[in-house]
Amino acid sequence: MIQELKNNYGHLFEDELLEEINSVATFKEVSEGIELIKPGSYIKSMPLIISGAIKILREDQDGDELLLYFLERGDTCAMTLSCCIGHHKSEIKAIAETDSKLIMIPVGKMEEWTAKYKSWRNFVFESYHKRLMEAIETIDSIAFLKMDERLLKYLKDKTKVNNDNTVNNTHQEIAYDLHTSRVVISRLLKKLEVEGKIKLNRNSIKIISL
Amino acid sequence: MIQELKNNYGHLFEDELLEEINSVATFKEVSEGIELIKPGSYIKSMPLIISGAIKILREDQDGDELLLYFLERGDTCAMTLSCCIGHHKSEIKAIAETDSKLIMIPVGKMEEWTAKYKSWRNFVFESYHKRLMEAIETIDSIAFLKMDERLLKYLKDKTKVNNDNTVNNTHQEIAYDLHTSRVVISRLLKKLEVEGKIKLNRNSIKIISL
DNA sequence: AAACCTATGTAACTAATGTTACTGTGATAG
DNA sequence: CTATCACAGTAACATTAGTTACATAGGTTT
Numbered sequence: 285m286i287q288e289l290k291n292n293y294g295h296l297f298e299d300e301l302l303e304e305i306n307s308v309a310t311f312k313e314v315s316e317g318i319e320l321i322k323p324g325s326y327i328k329s330m331p332l333i334i335s336g337a338i339k340i341l342r343e344d345q346d347g348d349e350l351l352l353y354f355l356e357r358g359d360t361c362a363m364t365l366s367c368c369i370g371h372h373k374s375e376i377k378a379i380a381e382t383d384s385k386l387i388m389i390p391v392g393k394m395e396e397w398t399a400k401y402k403s404w405r406n407f408v409f410e411s412y413h414k415r416l417m418e419a420i421e422t423i424d425s426i427a428f429l430k431m432d433e434r435l436l437k438y439l440k441d442k443t444k445v446n447n448d449n450t451v452n453n454t455h456q457e458i459a460y461d462l463h464t465s466r467v468v469i470s471r472l473l474k475k476l477e478v479e480g481k482i483k484l485n486r487n488s489i490k491i492i493s494l
Numbered sequence: 495m496i497q498e499l500k501n502n503y504g505h506l507f508e509d510e511l512l513e514e515i516n517s518v519a520t521f522k523e524v525s526e527g528i529e530l531i532k533p534g535s536y537i538k539s540m541p542l543i544i545s546g547a548i549k550i551l552r553e554d555q556d557g558d559e560l561l562l563y564f565l566e567r568g569d570t571c572a573m574t575l576s577c578c579i580g581h582h583k584s585e586i587k588a589i590a591e592t593d594s595k596l597i598m599i600p601v602g603k604m605e606e607w608t609a610k611y612k613s614w615r616n617f618v619f620e621s622y623h624k625r626l627m628e629a630i631e632t633i634d635s636i637a638f639l640k641m642d643e644r645l646l647k648y649l650k651d652k653t654k655v656n657n658d659n660t661v662n663n664t665h666q667e668i669a670y671d672l673h674t675s676r677v678v679i680s681r682l683l684k685k686l687e688v689e690g691k692i693k694l695n696r697n698s699i700k701i702i703s704l
Numbered sequence: 705a706a707a708c709c710t711a712t713g714t715a716a717c718t719a720a721t722g723t724t725a726c727t728g729t730g731a732t733a734g
Numbered sequence: 735c736t737a738t739c740a741c742a743g744t745a746a747c748a749t750t751a752g753t754t755a756c757a758t759a760g761g762t763t764t
Contacts, residue, residue: 342630342633342634342637344634344638348638350633350637350638352630352633362622362626363626365619366619366620366622366623366626369616369619369620369623372623375627375630376630398608398615399609399612399615402609405608405609406579408619409575409576409579409618410576410579412572412576412622412626413576413579413582415626416572416573416576416622416625416626416629417585419626419629419630419633420552420562420585420586420629422633423552423560423562423629423632423633423636424552424554426633426636426637427552427560427636427673428554428558428560428673430750430751431750431751432750454710454711454712455711455712456710456711456712463637463638464751464752465751465752465753466711466712467713467714467751467752467753467754468750468751468752468753470711470712470713470714471713471714471751473712474712474713474714484712486710486711486712486759486760486761487710487711640720640721641720641721642720664740664741664742665741665742666740666741666742674721674722675721675722675723676741676742677722677723677724677742677743677744678720678721678722678723680741680742680743680744681721681743681744683742684742684743684744694742696729696730696731696740696741696742697740697741
């Protein structure tokens with residue numbers, strides 16, 4: 285694990301901290317589709333993402349969903365941070381977007397390290413900043429963009445986090461993420477196909493040029 | 495200023511920190527409508543809010559606006575925090591919603607205090623958490639609510655932060671905050687009036703029961 | 705191959721929101 | 735007093751998004 289840590293977080297944390305992480309953290313591999321965090325649950329450890337991608341969703345009372353953002357290599361979950369520190373319940377849902385490798389840090393250490401290591405504090409603050417910006421970017425999308433533009437942005441984001449120019453999702457799955465209906469997504473995707481920007485297949489969408 | 499500090503932040507910070515704040519911070523009074531932060535600007539000091547309320551807005555390229563949330567007594571601006579620490583530009587706009595009293599803390603001290611005072615760290619983390627939650631609540635509103643429900647929520651929030659059950663805004667101003675058009679707001683407000691929930695006047699809306 | 709399931713395509717319709725255009729009204733400056 | 739202006743009311747229409755309903759296509763199971 286220490287090697288994974290050094291490769292991915294070596295430029296951020298000093299050796300002493302890397303050693304500490306190595307001695308208390310546990311390594312975790314998750315498969316695509318695994319639910320990591322449920323809304324309403326308490327969280328006992330904080331993930332550092334080594335590889336893969338995690339999808340962060342908001343869920344309302346009726347179970348309606350909305351994609352907030354993706355976490356990638358080098359990221360951590362700001363919601364988890366604040367839940368841990370403030371002992372709040374989780375307000376979001378996290379699902380492995382792809383097979384992913386994580387390093388799980390026990391809650392107790394985090395507090396300790398914010399006092400002890402400047403690099404850790406910076407990492408935590410930077411994480412909060414990034415997440416707040418992602419949340420605001422999501423607000424921008426919903427508030428200022430129309431559904432066709434949101435769909436385009438979604439496809440772009442997907443190809444980026446999956447590092448694959450084929451999006452392996454059904455129209456229904458996309459509709460859930462964007463909080464709209466399957467018919468709307470099918471309609472707009474068809475429009476994009478007619479425009480030559482994508483090629484539609486069963487269970488997948490080949491991106492040609494966005 | 496020390497008295498204002500103790501009254502409003504005494505339960506959060508230890509005496510030593512209160513003294514430090516008192517010795518380096520400056521007191522600032524702003525009138526309703528004053529723009530405190532422009533998008534794109536760099537920020538040199540961080541506000542602790544003593545009284546009043548600050549409106550935080552997002553602005554897109556076209557100058558279209560959207561209300562994100564309000565800051566009140568005891569709050570600080572998480573965007574400012576992360577801008578200061580990460581030396582990013584401001585991504586938001588802040589306007590005094592009411593006449594407000596602020597204590598401005600120079601950027602340099604913040605970093606220092608996060609190492610030195612546990613209470614300060616907790617305050618900063620708690621602020622981030624609150625702001626992230628507010629941003630997500632805003633996402634909920636836009637994504638899951640229809641315009642009439644958003645308007646109701648807006649009126650409720652307004653009466654709360656202003657501590658006044660008359661909302662002193664034109665329909666156009668409300669339309670800007672909710673990123674819609676004046677006609678839409680007039681239409682929905684009229685509906686609320688017919689339902690007996692509000693009383694419309696020129697430049698103001700009397701809340702009867704929401 | 706028949707039966708079945710899931711995903712997608714599409715038409716027709718409804719609902720919500722946004723736009724344009726015009727009217728009326730209260731406040732106020734000259 | 736009246737000209738002007740900002741604000742609000744409302745109708746008519748356009749656009750976008752959501753809904754219902756059904757057809758078809760591809761893949762799987764039996």
